[in-house]
Amino acid sequence: MNRILxxxxxxxxxxxxxxxxxHKHGHFSFENIFGFHALFGFTTFFGxxxxxxxxRKLLMRDEDYYDR
Known part of the structure; x- marks a missing residue:
């Protein structure tokens, strides 16, 4: 597992x-910043x-929810 990481x-x-x-052809100026897409992808994933x-807190049910 360590090797995969x-x-x-x-x-x-x-x-x-x-x-x-x-050469990047971004529509907005901030898209030309080095590593922008990597940072954007990571923050989106984290969010x-x-x-x-x-x-999960909202949708979680007890283990025997459907047995009742």
């Missing part, structure tokens, strides 16, 4: 490093996890 980390670093080597945790 290191491989994932290495791929993320390579993809983030590739951001140096191509979805937080929303999911709150939805």
């Amino acid at each position: 290191w491989l994932l980390f290495a791929v993320c670093v390579v993809v983030l490093g590739a951001d140096f080597f191509y 979805l996890v937080l929303v999911g945790k709150q939805l």
